[in-house]
Amino acid sequence: MSTMRILDGGMSRELLRLGAELKQPEWSALALINSPDIVRRVHEEFIIAGSEVITTNSYALVPFHIGEDRFQQEGAGLIRLAGRLAREAADAVADRKVVVAGSLPPIFGSYEPQNFRPSQVQDYLKVLVENLDPFVDIWLGETLSLIAEGEAVRRAVAASGKPFWISFTLADEEAAVRGGEPKLRSGESVEDAASWAVSSGAEAFLFNCSKPEVMRAAVETAARVFRKADAQIEIGVYANAFEGETGEAAANEGLHDTRDDLNDDAYSRFACSWAEAGATIIGGCCGIGAAHIRRLRNTLLS
Numbered sequence: 001m002s003t004m005r006i007l008d009g010g011m012s013r014e015l016l017r018l019g020a021e022l023k024q025p026e027w028s029a030l031a032l033i034n035s036p037d038i039v040r041r042v043h044e045e046f047i048i049a050g051s052e053v054i055t056t057n058s059y060a061l062v063p064f065h066i067g068e069d070r071f072q073q074e075g076a077g078l079i080r081l082a083g084r085l086a087r088e089a090a091d092a093v094a095d096r097k098v099v100v101a102g103s104l105p106p107i108f109g110s111y112e113p114q115n116f117r118p119s120q121v122q123d124y125l126k127v128l129v130e131n132l133d134p135f136v137d138i139w140l141g142e143t144l145s146l147i148a149e150g151e152a153v154r155r156a157v158a159a160s161g162k163p164f165w166i167s168f169t170l171a172d173e174e175a176a177v178r179g180g181e182p183k184l185r186s187g188e189s190v191e192d193a194a195s196w197a198v199s200s201g202a203e204a205f206l207f208n209c210s211k212p213e214v215m216r217a218a219v220e221t222a223a224r225v226f227r228k229a230d231a232q233i234e235i236g237v238y239a240n241a242f243e244g245e246t247g248e249a250a251a252n253e254g255l256h257d258t259r260d261d262l263n264d265d266a267y268s269r270f271a272c273s274w275a276e277a278g279a280t281i282i283g284g285c286c287g288i289g290a291a292h293i294r295r296l297r298n299t300l301l302s
Contacts, residue, residue, distance in 0.1 A: 004275065006297045007238050007283020008046035008054045013258070014289050015042055025067075029060035032078050036085060043089035047098055049290040050297030051283065054090060054098060055140060056132060058082040059105045062124060071124075076131045083135030101165070102136035104128055104153050106144055110209070111169065113145040113186035118152070125156035139164035143209045143285075146186035147196050154200050165281075167206035167236070168193055172214045182218040190218045194225035197233055206236035209285045212262070212270040215239055216277050223278035234281055237274045241267075241287030258287035264295035271296040 012028045020031040020038040031039050039057050046054055061079050063071045083102065090098040107124045108115040129139075139162060141153030150166045157164050170176070170190070171183045182190040190207075197205040205226075207218045215237045222235050243257040271282050282300065284292050 003280070004300050005236075005281045006050050006052050006293065006300070007236070007281060008043070008051040009049075009238075009284035009288040009290060009293050010240070010286040011039075011042055011055070011057050011059070013287055014045065015039065017289070018042065018045075025065050027060045027065055028057055029066050029078065032057060032061075032081055032085075036081060039082070040085045040089055043086055044092075045290045046293060047089060047093055049294040050301075051293055052096070052098060053101050053138075053281075053283070054086055055101045055103045055142075056082045056086045056136065058103045058128060058132060059142070061128065062105055062107050064107070064109045071127075075127055079128055079131035080135075083132045087135040099137045100135060101138050101140040102128075102132040104139060104141045104156065106149055107152075110143050111145060111185050113149075113184075116146060116148055118148065121149075121152045122156060125152060129156050129160065133160055133162075136162070138162055138203070140167065141165070142167040142206075143169045145169055145184055147184070147188055147193050150193070150196065150200065150202075154202070163203040164201075165204040165206060165236070166197060166200065166202045167208045167238070170207055170210040170214050170218055172211040177211060177213045179217070182214060182221055190221045191225055194222040195229075197222075198225065198229045198231045202233060204234040204236055204281055206238065206281060208238045209240045211242070212239040212267065215270070216273050219274055219277040219279050235279045236281030236283075237271075237279045238283040238285045239267075239270065239288070240285040262287070264292045267292045268296040268299040271300060275300055 015031045018038050020035045043054050086100045090100050107121050139157045168184050226233050241258040241262045243259045
């Protein structure tokens, strides 16, 4: 059985809590530009809370957020800065190894599978991969809405020789919360995505940036596919704390409200359920802070 690994949580609201300015469309990229010291402090706080894997603050370093001109002129430097800040925070830990995951976001927008452009995606992913590569231990394609985005990440990192993880975001409208076959936001099934993962070479297959309530069914589906294929692929979860439905909202249209009921105790109960279903990599996404990570670590590893 794989050892449980604890991820970090969501970057943006921790940046806000520590005093960074965030506004759309730049969002968390703005902190790299104006207050990189706070970015490093967020990494450090997650490490103190017990995170064994921290993720580079490179999610918003795409034209979708910072614009095409700024991406071409400043993107490489900002990406390197994101990698260096995470690496420095990880290397400062003396008593244990902290792994740095290089965040490779959906290039054409979160929750926007219809905007995927296969003819252009590698041009942008190449900039992210080349500039993060000196600093990261693994690759994390995250918040991906369709299988083709996962395949694009696989291709982009193939020459690096480093392990890669793929994380999909799930449909989490009310009907999905009530049950039914778990699906990606594209409408593709989790079963098909897991089947793709079997042949992809991915070390881990995760679900993120969706409501906690839809995660267990996805974990169970992936575990079933992997057992049938005799595939040794770890399963992970890092849910968000968004209130209401997010599937129809573009990622840069504003700040989603977060749930009042999803405190650290409630989130840790969800985490225990995911672990029971077979997840061995657990953390948090948007709205899940260092306090949540501390509680779930203490709960899962006690």
